[in-house]
Structure formats: C-alpha cells, structure tokens
C-alpha cells in the first residue's frame with residue numbers, strides 16, 4: 524500500500540519525514556535504517572540532528588545502510604557519499620560510526636564490493652525503514668530506467684540524465700563519476716517500510732509515474748506500488764500531476 528502525505532513546502536516535507544524516522548527509532552532503538560543521499564533528505568537529517576540535540580531522539584543503537592556510492596571515490600573525498608553522510612548527519616548525532624555502512628566505492632573490484640555489501644545488509648536483516656529520494660527519471664538509489672528490475676547490489680553506468688542532474692554538485696560535469704555501486708531494487712523491496720521524499724516540480728512526472736503509472740523498470744520507483752508499506756511525503760509541486 525502506498526500512502527501519500529502532502530507537505531506545504533520543503534521544510535514541512537523534511538519535518539514530516541523526520542517525524543516518521545524519529546518515531547521508528549523511538550519505538551525500536553536498535554532500528555536498521557536504510558539511508559539516502561541527494562539534496563532531498565538533507566532537511567530531514569538536519570531536523571533529526573536538532574531533535575537529537577534537544578534530547579528527543581538518540582541513535583546509539585541504530586545501524587544504517589546507505590543505498591549507493593560513486594565508484595572510484597575515496598571515503599574522504601568531499602563528493603563521496605561516505606563524506607556526505609558524515610557531513611550532513613553522522614558527525615552530529617550519537618551514532619557509532621562502526622554501525623554505519625555505505626557501499627565501498629573505493630574498492631575497484633566491483634563484484635567483491637557489491638557481494639560484500641549485499642551480505643552485510645542481509646546479515647543485518649534488511650532495513651526496518653528505508654529512506655528514498657527519487658530521480659527525475661524515476662530512479663531509486665542508482666537503479667536507472669532499464670528493461671528489467673535489478674536484484675542485489677551491483678555496479679551501474681549512470682545515465683546522461685543523472686550525470687546532468689548531479690553535476691550541480693561538482694565543479695564540472697566531466698568530474699561526475701560515470702559509475703556507482705547501488706543496492707538493487709529487490710534489496711530495497713526487502714525493507715519493511717519505505718519512506719520516499721520528493722519536492723519540486725522537476726520530480727512531478729516521476730512521482731506521478733511512481734504512484735499511478737504502470738509498474739515498469741522504465742520507472743524503477745513504480746515497483747513500490749507492489750510494496751506493502753510505502754509512505755510518500757512530497758510537497759505540492761512534486762504532487763502537482765497526482766491530483
């Protein structure tokens with residue numbers, strides 16, 4: 524079942540998403556969280572940091588597994604998702620860094636890096652709650668539109684659309700890595716609850732296709748229609764085609 528929660532704007536979307544994550548962690552302090560990078564979840568992370576500082580929520584027993592990482596970047600590269608997670612979330616809360624996991628983009632052996640990550644996520648019992656952004660092209664993690672749904676963690680070639688979208692965070696478009704390691708769609712579907720966040724008009728088509736389009740690997744997020752417990756928190760612009 525897919526539940527749609529409408530938010531007024533980005534801040535409202537972020538607070539609502541943070542509320543859902545916070546409730547999960549309060550109810551189950553040793554929660555396994557699947558986490559996402561990108562611009563969309565930053566507000567939710569910052570809200571959670573704020574509530575942590577106020578003593579409302581703690582992360583000492585939480586374990587996290589991120590969706591993806593660029594291939595070929597070291598963990599301390601400011602463009603890496605390892606760095607992003609520390610910078611935007613982990614360094615500001617009481618999480619044990621040994622309990623945080625991001626695919627090892629620094630390992631050039633794609634097969635080994637992906638198999639190792641799959642095993643870690645499986646051994647953790649898969650996320651209780653998986654946070655997801657959605658790409659303009661309907662991707663989740665770095666699972667790009669394709670002719671089939673992916674299974675476990677694997678190495679992908681990024682599409683031109685994703686390279687262009689992500690180039691805003693790099694000095695030059697040529698600097699955007701061309702490959703990434705990403706959790707597969709099947710792994711994402713194993714999460715017990717999925718929380719999708721989306722804002723802005725650029726996401727409207729992808730959000731519509733995710734909720735109401737045919738279930739097709741051409742819009743990887745559309746498979747979420749088959750998941751028993753999905754919540755989409757989106758602002759009015761991202762929901763503009765869903766009315």
Ligand code: PGA
Nearest residue numbers: 561562563564656657658
């Ligand atoms: P964004 O990315 O949050 O930076 O828009 C979302 C995604 O590509 O999954």
